[in-house]
Amino acid sequence: MKNRYCWLLLLPLLFGPASPACAWGFYGHRLLNRLAVYTLPPEMLPFFKANIDYLTTNATRPDSRRTVVPTEAPRHFLDVDAYGDSALTRHGRGLPRAYADAVALVGGEDSLLRHGIVPWQVARMKGQLTAAFKERDTDRILHLAADLGHYVADACVPLHTTRNYNGQLTNQRGIHALWESRLPELNGTSYDLLTGQAPYLDNPTEAAWLAVERAHAALDSVFTMERQLTAELSEDRKYGYEQRGRQTIRTYSREFSQAYHQRLNGQVERQLRYAARLIGAFWYTCWVDAGQPDLSQQRQQPSTAEELASERERQAAVAAPAAAIPGHDE
Numbered sequence: 606m607k608n609r610y611c612w613l614l615l616l617p618l619l620f621g622p623a624s625p626a627c628a629w630g631f632y633g634h635r636l637l638n639r640l641a642v643y644t645l646p647p648e649m650l651p652f653f654k655a656n657i658d659y660l661t662t663n664a665t666r667p668d669s670r671r672t673v674v675p676t677e678a679p680r681h682f683l684d685v686d687a688y689g690d691s692a693l694t695r696h697g698r699g700l701p702r703a704y705a706d707a708v709a710l711v712g713g714e715d716s717l718l719r720h721g722i723v724p725w726q727v728a729r730m731k732g733q734l735t736a737a738f739k740e741r742d743t744d745r746i747l748h749l750a751a752d753l754g755h756y757v758a759d760a761c762v763p764l765h766t767t768r769n770y771n772g773q774l775t776n777q778r779g780i781h782a783l784w785e786s787r788l789p790e791l792n793g794t795s796y797d798l799l800t801g802q803a804p805y806l807d808n809p810t811e812a813a814w815l816a817v818e819r820a821h822a823a824l825d826s827v828f829t830m831e832r833q834l835t836a837e838l839s840e841d842r843k844y845g846y847e848q849r850g851r852q853t854i855r856t857y858s859r860e861f862s863q864a865y866h867q868r869l870n871g872q873v874e875r876q877l878r879y880a881a882r883l884i885g886a887f888w889y890t891c892w893v894d895a896g897q898p899d900l901s902q903q904r905q906q907p908s909t910a911e912e913l914a915s916e917r918e919r920q921a922a923v924a925a926p927a928a929a930i931p932g933h934d935e
């Protein structure tokens with residue numbers, strides 16, 4: 606009960622506009638960066654707590670960037686099934702953990718980008734955030750921590766590990782937003798998401814790949830349970846209409862969503878908890894690998910320039926034409 610009460614306090618700032626095919630939706634990403642702050646050790650907590658609103662607000666920045674930066678979209682997913690069963694194994698026929706080796710293996714960067722690069726993106730940003738801690742660069746630390754939290758969270762979403770990311774290949778269109786947005790929005794207040802202190806990651810690169818592997822292993826239930834319920838409920842009970850701003854949209858009904866949630870038996874809650882802890886673990890590991898700098902001895906807030914740059918980026922995303930984005934784009 607205590608946990609439940611605690612995290613209700615996190616609710617402000619979490620809601621934003623619905624956004625299809627953005628892992629965890631606005632709600633989930635904001636919640637995760639916020640929860641991750643509370644997994645940090647006492648040496649890091651005051652600095653991160655002082656900037657918790659920045660980390661929350663900017664948790665969704667990489668998704669907004671997809672509409673403006675053409676190279677952004679592949680950073681959010683990995684189509685494991687495009688490579689076959691052994692794609693995730695560390696040795697033999699598995700995908701190389703070094704980006705250049707992976708590019709060479711698939712015959713060029715375009716081929717690699719086509720099926721997403723989220724674990725390589727997480728590993729790359731781990732290096733960048735470690736460097737920012739070493740340089741005691743408050744702006745870079747906050748900017749990179751917010752972004753890294755987003756990509757780590759994406760790596761934990763089952764539907765970000767498959768070509769069938771929105772059920773479009775199996776007549777289950779809409780399952781993406783159902784799993785990652787609708788279910789947590791409907792049930793989030795009953796979740797127990799506090800995880801205790803995040804661990805140090807001995808092998809951060811492998812931790813990113815393990816997150817993808819874990820998410821991919823959950824995929825079978827994601828599709829199977831939806832299919833089972835669809836067979837059990839009539840079409841008019843499966844879908845309903847909801848008001849989103851000025852639009853009326855057809856969506857999975859509340860009845861279907863809740864039955865699906867129950868059948869998944871805590872899967873969404875488990876993935877949220879795992880993601881929050883893993884984000885914290887990455888932030889913590891970067892700080893340790895940077896030599897555990899004393900965070901109280903540097904500027905405690907982002908500069909006005911960083912705040913303005915973030916705001917400019919937000920506005921550019923809003924103003925961007927709603928063109929199709931390549932890669933998991935519906």
Ligand SMILES: [Zn+2]
Binds near residue numbers: 628667681755
């Ligand atoms: Zn994303």
